[in-house]
Amino acid sequence: MSEPKAPTPAPGDMYKGWLFKWTNYIKGYQRRWFVLSNGLLSYYRTQAEMGHTCRGTINLATANIAVEDSCNFVISNGGAQTYHLKASSEVERQRWITALELAKAKAVRMQAESDDSETEGLTTSPASGQGGGSRNSEVQSTLRTLGSKVEDLSTCNDLIAKHGSALQRSLSELEGIRLGGEASEKIRQVTERATLFRITSNAMINACRDFLALAQAHSKRWQKALQAEREQRVRLEETLEQLAKQHNHLERAFRGATVLPPSQSNPAIDSKGSVPVKGDASDEDEENEFFDACEDVQEFITVPADPKYHRRSGSNVSGISSELGMDDGTTSLDEQSLASNPESPQSQELVPMKKRRSRIPDKPNYSLNLWSIMKNCIGKELSKIPMPVNFNEPLSMLQRLSEDLEYYELLDRAAKCQSSLEQMCYVAAFTVSSYSTTVHRTGKPFNPLLGETFELDRIPECGYRSLCEQVSHHPPAAAHHAISERGWTLSQEIALASKFRGKYLSIMPLGSIHCMFEKSNNHYTWKKVTTTVHNIIVGKLWIDQSGEIDVVNHRTGDRCHLKFAPYSYFSRDVARKVTGVVTDKDDKAHYVLSGTWDEKMECSRVMQSSRGGENGAEGRQKTVYQTLKAKELWRKNPLPEGADNMYYFSSLALTLNESEDGVAPTDSRRRPDQRLMEQGRWEEANAEKQRLEEKQRTTRREREREASRTANPSEEADEVEIASEPSETTFKTETLHGCHPPEYSSVHQDSYKAMWFERQVDQATGEPTHIYKGGYWETKEQGNWECCPDIF
Numbered sequence: 001m002s003e004p005k006a007p008t009p010a011p012g013d014m015y016k017g018w019l020f021k022w023t024n025y026i027k028g029y030q031r032r033w034f035v036l037s038n039g040l041l042s043y044y045r046t047q048a049e050m051g052h053t054c055r056g057t058i059n060l061a062t063a064n065i066a067v068e069d070s071c072n073f074v075i076s077n078g079g080a081q082t083y084h085l086k087a088s089s090e091v092e093r094q095r096w097i098t099a100l101e102l103a104k105a106k107a108v109r110m111q112a113e114s115d116d117s118e119t120e121g122l123t124t125s126p127a128s129g130q131g132g133g134s135r136n137s138e139v140q141s142t143l144r145t146l147g148s149k150v151e152d153l154s155t156c157n158d159l160i161a162k163h164g165s166a167l168q169r170s171l172s173e174l175e176g177i178r179l180g181g182e183a184s185e186k187i188r189q190v191t192e193r194a195t196l197f198r199i200t201s202n203a204m205i206n207a208c209r210d211f212l213a214l215a216q217a218h219s220k221r222w223q224k225a226l227q228a229e230r231e232q233r234v235r236l237e238e239t240l241e242q243l244a245k246q247h248n249h250l251e252r253a254f255r256g257a258t259v260l261p262p263s264q265s266n267p268a269i270d271s272k273g274s275v276p277v278k279g280d281a282s283d284e285d286e287e288n289e290f291f292d293a294c295e296d297v298q299e300f301i302t303v304p305a306d307p308k309y310h311r312r313s314g315s316n317v318s319g320i321s322s323e324l325g326m327d328d329g330t331t332s333l334d335e336q337s338l339a340s341n342p343e344s345p346q347s348q349e350l351v352p353m354k355k356r357r358s359r360i361p362d363k364p365n366y367s368l369n370l371w372s373i374m375k376n377c378i379g380k381e382l383s384k385i386p387m388p389v390n391f392n393e394p395l396s397m398l399q400r401l402s403e404d405l406e407y408y409e410l411l412d413r414a415a416k417c418q419s420s421l422e423q424m425c426y427v428a429a430f431t432v433s434s435y436s437t438t439v440h441r442t443g444k445p446f447n448p449l450l451g452e453t454f455e456l457d458r459i460p461e462c463g464y465r466s467l468c469e470q471v472s473h474h475p476p477a478a479a480h481h482a483i484s485e486r487g488w489t490l491s492q493e494i495a496l497a498s499k500f501r502g503k504y505l506s507i508m509p510l511g512s513i514h515c516m517f518e519k520s521n522n523h524y525t526w527k528k529v530t531t532t533v534h535n536i537i538v539g540k541l542w543i544d545q546s547g548e549i550d551v552v553n554h555r556t557g558d559r560c561h562l563k564f565a566p567y568s569y570f571s572r573d574v575a576r577k578v579t580g581v582v583t584d585k586d587d588k589a590h591y592v593l594s595g596t597w598d599e600k601m602e603c604s605r606v607m608q609s610s611r612g613g614e615n616g617a618e619g620r621q622k623t624v625y626q627t628l629k630a631k632e633l634w635r636k637n638p639l640p641e642g643a644d645n646m647y648y649f650s651s652l653a654l655t656l657n658e659s660e661d662g663v664a665p666t667d668s669r670r671r672p673d674q675r676l677m678e679q680g681r682w683e684e685a686n687a688e689k690q691r692l693e694e695k696q697r698t699t700r701r702e703r704e705r706e707a708s709r710t711a712n713p714s715e716e717a718d719e720v721e722i723a724s725e726p727s728e729t730t731f732k733t734e735t736l737h738g739c740h741p742p743e744y745s746s747v748h749q750d751s752y753k754a755m756w757f758e759r760q761v762d763q764a765t766g767e768p769t770h771i772y773k774g775g776y777w778e779t780k781e782q783g784n785w786e787c788c789p790d791i792f
Helices: 047-051 090-123 131-175 181-255 278-295 297-301 307-311 316-323 330-339 370-377 397-407 409-416 420-433 651-656 672-678 682-711 776-782
Strands: 015-024 028-037 040-044 056-059 064-067 072-076 082-086 392-396 444-446 453-458 464-473 476-484 488-500 504-510 513-517 523-526 530-534 542-553 559-564 577-583 589-596 600-615 620-627 631-635 757-761 768-772
Touching: 015 090, 028 047, 028 090, 040 047, 040 090, 047 620, 064 090, 072 090, 090 131, 131 181, 392 397, 392 672, 397 420, 397 444, 397 453, 397 464, 397 476, 397 488, 397 651, 409 420, 409 476, 409 488, 409 513, 420 513, 420 523, 420 542, 420 559, 420 577, 420 589, 420 600, 420 631, 453 776, 464 488, 464 768, 464 776, 476 768, 488 768, 589 620, 672 682
Parallel strands: 392 444
Antiparallel strands: 015 028, 015 082, 028 040, 040 056, 064 072, 072 082, 453 464, 464 476, 476 488, 488 504, 488 513, 504 530, 513 523, 523 542, 530 542, 542 559, 559 577, 577 589, 589 600, 600 620, 600 631, 757 768
């Protein structure tokens, strides 16, 4: 027997190599890179794809492994997936069979124990601030790992005995065959080698049996010792925490300061030796959180545990503070900002927060009679056909723009970053998060009337306030400005172009989004991707986002290239996938981003990059990034209960149309047709919607006549009535006519002058855009809205 080129994989190790996989009758067997890990067999076209593109995975826990001949074998999980594989030699096939059987046995055990492990994890899950639960979790994880290794040895014992017996039987059969002298001599040599193999295997079996007996005899004693050690460490941590608190109180008493509760104390008076209050701990925790995996390389060779317990560095005091509910950083960011804002002396006082609504009336189940719509369209211009509110949701486009701020915490964290590259990761995650609310939102928002505004004042709760205004009617465009007390400003001007393709509608936002950070003077810009609404004519509507985004830092030259993969029935990638790479001005990669635009985004620090093998139809080389463990940047908040009956609104969206006192008379909350639709009075909403559209047509004609007389007083221009709002007809109207707006920055046909925004050329991009000129919030404080037009 030939000597194997590599040892048989040990139980629990990753095993990988090249195999030939049957694809189809045209291409036959194709060479693929297979990886066996954690009970899963995955394959890739090349080794370079391991970091980003998996072509298929099969779970061995439910799979059947069958050998066909000397080199071929089949893996099937009951019909859903079947891999016909071929090894380069019989020895290589046997290596894979052994590794697969070991992995399958382990996967079956893990699956059987998963329910018990989950129950145990819920029972021992620690409350915030309790370090004992962390130690218990580590001990239980270590014991489970040791038990798994023992089971692996037992499985190896069974397999060696099984294969050794089969080999001995085969050799005995060979001895009974009468052949020539030379063949008999070869058979005798094979028999001798098999005997040596049996002797060696028996020795290994005996060693494994001894280890198994020893481990079983001492496992209970080890468990008791670990439990005692855990309890002692918990007591020490509690004692240290009490000492730290006493030290803090004594130091404050010495300075003559009044001892405040931790939630109200000023972080500026803490010394290095005292327990930091929540704001200080948040700063340290936020910085360590992002670079935790990057700095602690040894984390990857230890027993996995909850990541927040790996942040205990420096002293147990900081570890205790980290456990007091500051893992995600949101609460601590809020409190730190309020505590350290010198311009708000009253911020230390507790101000009661306004309770926002969490429900709106359920969407009524009204049937839509298309003929009743079509018969009213006879003889009318297509652009003047009033579309019923059945296609809408009770929010305006201005309110939908404000929904981009749902995950404002990402910008709060970005404002605290010291590194521009780290800040870029959070800004990129924020750009992706704005699409998470669109996955089920197939209703069309009301298009704002010219001059309509929407304010979102969340200073008390979230530290920011936002203002939107419809600044153009043809093409329709809205300007948005948001500013936060935590050091960031967001502004955008968005116009929409659309193309109707028969089966689907493509909506292309035009215009740039700007994000500025006060502390670092970093100025980021990016554009939105294309939104596609599928099954316009027949079938259930569904939405997809596709395209590419370049987030650019104009101060440092850093760049993040994000790619939104379009949905495909034939793709094996995760649906709604987003990938990205953060590079510096020299085009050197520092972070890799991955996730989905409807669920979460993660980032991994790049340690090394290299060119992989040729791949793809054009034979281009793909870059291979060696990254550390991924850190979660953003995760979508769950929808409120009953969201399917409330237009799939998020918690923020449910509050956007809630009535508020003191808002401008042009605010979207005061729009009557939208309010009637929210209340379920759709017939009245349709009538009110037509009244508002006709009123805006009349206002626009008067404005154009006045502008024409001012420009050419001696000539009466031939007036051609321009259609009413494109969005208030239907989102397919303008494209059916082939008159979707051109690139927004190149044309502005309206003579209307915005109330709160003025048109300027942006210094960073060179594009003309509307910039907030101020005055709105001062006018609100004075309560003098006489300057606002009557649009409703």
